[in-house]
Amino acid sequence: GENVEQHPSTLSVQEGDSAVIKCTYSDSASNYFPWYKQELGKRPQLIIDIRSNVGEKKDQRIAVTLNKTAKHFSLHITETQPEDSAVYFCAGDKLIFGTGTRLQVFP
Amino acid sequence: DAGVIQSPRHEVTEMGQEVTLRCKPISGHDYLFWYRQTMMRGLELLIYFNNNVPIDDSGMPEDRFSAKMPNASFSTLKIQPSEPRDSAVYFCASSFLGIRNTGELFFGEGSRLTVL
Numbered sequence: 001g002e003n004v005e006q007h008p009s010t011l012s013v014q015e016g017d018s019a020v021i022k023c024t025y026s027d028s029a030s031n032y033f034p035w036y037k038q039e040l041g042k043r044p045q046l047i048i049d050i051r052s053n054v055g056e057k058k059d060q061r062i063a064v065t066l067n068k069t070a071k072h073f074s075l076h077i078t079e080t081q082p083e084d085s086a087v088y089f090c091a092g093d094k095l096i097f098g099t100g101t102r103l104q105v106f107p
Numbered sequence: 108d109a110g111v112i113q114s115p116r117h118e119v120t121e122m123g124q125e126v127t128l129r130c131k132p133i134s135g136h137d138y139l140f141w142y143r144q145t146m147m148r149g150l151e152l153l154i155y156f157n158n159n160v161p162i163d164d165s166g167m168p169e170d171r172f173s174a175k176m177p178n179a180s181f182s183t184l185k186i187q188p189s190e191p192r193d194s195a196v197y198f199c200a201s202s203f204l205g206i207r208n209t210g211e212l213f214f215g216e217g218s219r220l221t222v223l
Contacts, residue, residue: 043214
């Protein structure tokens with residue numbers, strides 16, 4: 001079945017720096033890759049997604065890149081702010097989630 | 108729409124007791140998912156339904172777990188008998204598009220289960 005691996009498990013950055021989280025997947029037929037953000041004690045919420053017909057998608061300070069050949073996709077957050085602190089999950093299109101990355105942004 | 112509604116929000120029970128978690132998906136969504144979240148295992152997909160029919164229950168841990176969706180607006184996840192290792196947050200989510208052509212998953216606020 002589908003397997004999604006996510007790295008790193010924790011990430012600490014200074015406010016204003018960039019953060020990158022990477023996921024690899026096993027099913028070469030996958031064509032939809034969402035990213036969810038979960039703040040402490042809250043529900044996961046979709047922040048950005050990408051389909052396999054594009055290589056990159058941006059939404060203000062966040063972007064996702066996809067490399068279908070290598071079967072990996074990454075979340076990029078630029079100019080990080082303390083409110084970006086949360087757990088971020090990637091998923092494949094069978095809605096199997098990665099193990100999550102806890103991002104801490106220090107002021 | 109009020110979003111996905113789950114109940115109870117918190118449940119504390121003793122080992123061996125039956126636990127029933129409930130979910131009302133967003134009206135018009137034809138996919139419903141149950142996830143379990145723990146620190147060790149992250150978000151695990153337990154089962155999902157399409158048009159009230161269970162499609163994939165391969166994530167259900169064992170026979171103590173069962174899920175039903177008697178109609179488009181209601182689903183239950185039952186654990187009988189419960190064990191301490193079942194302690195987790197259980198999320199229900201619904202979407203308009205499902206596997207392989209997926210749109211946004213809308214999660215409920217979760218049911219935090221503690222089994223003593």
